[in-house]
Amino acid sequence: MEPIPEDSIVRINVGGIRFQCYRKALNTFPDSKLASIEKLATECYRNDSNEFFFDRNPLLFAFILDGYRKGLLHLPKDHCGITYKEELEFWNLSARWVAPCCWETLYKCDSDVETMKQLLISFKRTNEKMLVKEGSDDLKTRLWQFLEIPNSSKHAMVIMLVSVIDTLSGKTGLNACASSVVAD
Numbered sequence: 001m002e003p004i005p006e007d008s009i010v011r012i013n014v015g016g017i018r019f020q021c022y023r024k025a026l027n028t029f030p031d032s033k034l035a036s037i038e039k040l041a042t043e044c045y046r047n048d049s050n051e052f053f054f055d056r057n058p059l060l061f062a063f064i065l066d067g068y069r070k071g072l073l074h075l076p077k078d079h080c081g082i083t084y085k086e087e088l089e090f091w092n093l094s095a096r097w098v099a100p101c102c103w104e105t106l107y108k109c110d111s112d113v114e115t116m117k118q119l120l121i122s123f124k125r126t127n128e129k130m131l132v133k134e135g136s137d138d139l140k141t142r143l144w145q146f147l148e149i150p151n152s153s154k155h156a157m158v159i160m161l162v163s164v165i166d167t168l169s170g171k172t173g174l175n176a177c178a179s180s181v182v183a184d
């Protein structure tokens with residue numbers, strides 16, 4: 001595709017929602033994907049509707065496009081930071097373009113994940129001190145192992161994680177973060 005004139009309007013469809021902006025606005029973040037939108041034409045330009053199409057989250061893209069207009073990215077406060085990171089990565093936007101007022105939003109899940117890991121470590125240490133004779137056939141002992149010692153079985157680990165999540169359920173976006181901890 002030929003370079004689009006700076007003062008032309010570019011039509012960008014994200015997840016079914018159409019956005020428009022001046023081509024020159026896309027130069028705000030020079031290393032980002034949209035700054036070289038013409039290079040994406042083969043992959044993303046739809047001749048039938050004369051627009052670029054990206055199958056991404058339109059709600060977050062509204063904030064991203066606004067960042068191109070303002071020169072800094074601001075993020076809605078009600079999403080998990082991991083989601084933002086994935087979007088920034090897709091659009092090839094560096095986190096340095098996120099405004100300082102939104103750093104907490106971007107990184108809050110990091111601290112939640114860290115808190116979860118610390119809780120898991122201290123939980124394991126506490127229980128490992130309570131030695132249980134391995135291979136015991138005693139039903140009561142095995143039941144206790146199942147419920148109380150995280151390493152005794154994967155089921156016990158799941159129960160423990162659920163109880164940790166319950167304990168911290170007041171934290172925003174924690175459930176989304178919990179899946180990342182489990183995945184680790």
Ligand SMILES: [Zn+2]
Nearest residue numbers: 074099101102
């Ligand atoms: Zn902000």
